[in-house]
Amino acid sequence: MSTQSDHGHELIPRPEHTPDALRAALAAVEPGRLEEMQAQKDEAFAKAVEWQSLSPVRSWVLTWARNIEIARRPDLAARYAHATSRLEHEDPVTAREALLELSSILDEAMKAARE
Incomplete structure (x- = not known):
């Protein structure tokens, strides 16, 4: 797992972009989403084989890195919950x-996940 950034309190360090590290991070911050993650991983790998491309796997990694970024940072998680409740x-x-705020949160989380 990588070092913490200056975003304030973080529940866990930002995970590496590997399936095992992402799964371990999700298990720590949102274990109720593990089945969803696995189903999307299975779908991404099936598409990768079908398309003969790693693009679906890369998309899966970035999507879950972003989701974990939100979950591991209470500030982002609170903003996300508030925005989605008002959509x-x-x-x-x-x-x-609320839609603009949600877009801003997702952009911020994706940018941080790519660091």
């Missing part, structure tokens, strides 16, 4: 603000 708000302005 279907009856006030369209509130819903749009």
Whole structure:
């Protein structure tokens, strides 16, 4: 696992981009999503064989590195939960603000995951 960054409190260090490291990190921060991760991994590897390309595997790694980045950082996890809870708000302005916030969170998490 890599060293911690300056994002404040982190539950675990940022994991390396390997299936085993990502799985171990997810088990530590969101164990309830392990089956989802495994199903998406199986799908990515099947597509990689079918397409004769590593692109689906690379996408899987980045998606889960991003998801774990959100889960391992309580600041991002709280912002993510708040934004997703407002996505279907009856006030369209509130819903749009939530969508913009969610996009910002996902961008921030992806950028951090690629460090």
